[in-house]
Amino acid sequence: MQYPEFIHEAKAKLSVDTEQEVLDITRAFLHTLTEHLAGNAADNLGAQLPAQLLDIIREISPEDRDQGERFKLAEFYERVADKLGVDTDTATRYTQQFMQVLGPMVTHSELHKIKSTLSDDYAPLFENVTTAQDAAR
Template sequence: MQFSEFLGQVQHRLSLPGEGEALRATRATLTTLGERLQAGEANDLAASLPMEIDRFLTAAEPGQRFDFAEFVTRVAERSDTEPQDAVYQAKQVVALVAESVAPGELAQVRGQLPDDYDPLFEFVEQEPPSA
């Protein structure tokens, strides 16, 4: 997926007025996620994303430990939104990332996060169980 297509999808899913707002929501979510993940996992996830977006995951100081409430607070501050809007935006951005990366990549991301992050993956389609 190309950068403009990715931002267009974020803009559409979040009913945002412009690409600037879509970029802000994407940056806020991925920068915060990049801070929470270990460096190797952030790099793996970033590898399948457009280069204009992948840097958000990899530019942050990785491996920080914070709960989902702090994740939401950081995303809300970075995107200049209310926490409930930040949660929805983050869910939509993560769902689009899941559609853009190799199958199973998001499962590895989930494996690094505690259970309180489960709401972040609400809109991600579940992979069918392996036989």
């Protein structure tokens, strides 16, 4: 998926009007996910995304991208809420909707790798998420 298509899809899925709103939600989600992932997992994910999204991941220093801080899904939603300045319910909705945009941009293998690094309470985040290969079937 190219960047303009991502913006179009994300605006529709997230029910927002501007590219800036999409980028704010994208940044909050990707930064929070990057805080959670260890090793080069965030970079591996970013390599499958449009360059502009990889740049968002790389706003976090390489040392910090490598930490793999552990936290539950509820805290993930809270961190996204804090980054966006919204309530947790809104952040939860944005996070779940963003996952539905992210899924088709990555391979099934990459999504599985990410899911396997997260605790079981993250399972709801992956419900109804299709990958590029799923969509092609």
